[in-house]
Amino acid sequence: MKILFINHFAGIPQKSDASLRHFNIARLQQRDNHQCSIITSSKSYQSKQKINTPQIFFDEIEYFFIDEFDSNKKNLFIKLLRMFSFSINLFWYFKKNYEKHNPDIVYASSPDLMTCLVAYYFSKKKHAKFVFEIRDIWPKSQVDLHNFSEKNPIIIFLKKIEIFLHNKSDKVVSNLPNYHNYLKKSAFSVNNYIHLPQFLDIKYYNKNYTECNISKEHQKIFHSFDHVCIFAGTIGSYYGINFMIDSIQSFNSSSDKKLALILIGDGDYRTKAENYLKKNNINDVFIIGTKNKSYLFNLIKKCSFSILSFPEKEIYQYGIASLKMFDYLYSGIPILMIGPFDKYSILKKSKNQFKSKFGILNEMLNEYHKLCNLDKAKRNEIKEDYKNILEKYCSAKTIKKELKEIFK
Incomplete structure (x- = not known):
């Protein structure tokens, strides 16, 4: 089975390893004879390093890198610009490299909902199953934590994407312990939901x-x-x-x-x-x-x-x-x-x-x-x-x- 992970902010071993969740999931699946690859940004959100090669292997996991809007500033507006530019570039990447990826499963992760939307449409083009993972509840987190109005056009737009992806995904996954309660409160189905806890590959850490x-x-x-x-x-x-x-x-x-x-x-x-x-x-x-x-x-x-x-x-x-x-x-x-x-x-x-x-x-x-x-x-x-x-x-x-x- 071929699994394609798409995460705008995926961690990269030796480069930007604040979060290696999808790298570690991919390694575990590789042991079960699945072929895994990861698409992420060429510019880490945590570090200021940029990857200047289109693809590279880390521990048998192949990474593909997409460019995005670049800025040394770190605020919510810049983050939104980065999300928008990354999702647009991902769309054109798939257009130009349609035959390069032929996954059986596309696994896309928040908080970048626009990128998840592009990933969903790519999965449908490829007749692949689509897994939607929530690690940060957008856009609710922006309303609750950063005082955005629910009537803000950006929030309304992101909310529509959130609803669409929950309703269309083959499986919904979250590392948040009580996310099932959010699904119920939002009237989303819980039948296709799986809680996948945040975890550490302790052997990898020790090594x-x-x-x-x-x-x-x-x-x-x-x-x-x-x-x-x-x-x-x-x-x-x-x-x-x-x-x-x-x-x-x-x-x-x-x-x-x-x-x-x-x-x-x-x-x-x-x-x-x-x-x-x-x-x-x-x-x-x-x-x-x-x-x-x-x-x-x-x-x-x-x-x-x-x-x-x-x-x-x-x-x-x-x-x-x-x-x-x-x-x-x-x-x-x-x-x-x-x-x-x-x-x-x-x-x-x-x-x-x-x-x-x-x-x-x-x-x-x-x-x-x-x-x-x-x-x-x-x-x-x-x-x-x-x-x-x-x-x-x-x-x-x-x-x-x-x-x-x-x-x-």
Whole structure:
């Protein structure tokens, strides 16, 4: 069987590996003698690297790259422009290379609904089954999280695509734990729905993300403070970065143990955060640009705890499958949940929960004190707890049944 994955934002091994979901699914299917390939953007959304070749193999999975509108800016308008340009270029790519791909199954993934629509029509041309995957509920996420009006013409347009794809797909898949509730509320059919959890190929992680040296500049952070915590991923105002920075100042002004915060990644709030730190002479918060995953894991493992932060929003009732959450679980260090992670994510399975409401300073400070006072035995217990969660709910071996159902 030939399976073609189409994801505008697919992760690329060694290049942009923040999310390798479809690469890992493809590898698992390849082991079952299916022939898999992936179409994605030549320009990574997470990194600034561009792939300058039309196709390349990674671990026997063939990637095909499509150009798109390019900009160093990172905001919602630019993301929409990139989606539009990528979907148009994908359409013309299929026109010019119609005979190159002859899939039995086309597997297209959100959030880029326009690209999924192009993928659907290509699947029909090829008489292939169409699988529609939702990892981010567009356009609802833009209404709930970014205050777009439901009457906005772009939102109306995207909503029509969403309805069309749900109704026309042979199978609907999501990594969101409670997505079936969204289907019911939206009056979509649940008969062709399959929940395919976010997962880690732990063997792949162990093999490819090995120990590496941390720079002297970054080592100095750990030598200068009693404890270091980390927030990895998008440095965006949405995630309450300002609350984190202010909470570190409050903690250090009242505690005999000194705590540093590392913000690692990029995003629309990074420049503002850097200016704020400089203006206020803050020397216990450090901003580090995007790093490869081996470096990231080595940095995380040296920290006392990690931070997840989402505001309370209606959309999260349908589930949270944050990528950084799984990186933290794999790293085995305690996780502070700021927001609804304990209710709507895999972390509700944890026996060791550290949680605070979003933006509530006193609750954040209380958790900081708890996390900074954990002894070695408790830390080992938490590490084992996280390992068990990954192996029981989020490993490659736990999704075999779902994969078999999707690709039968």
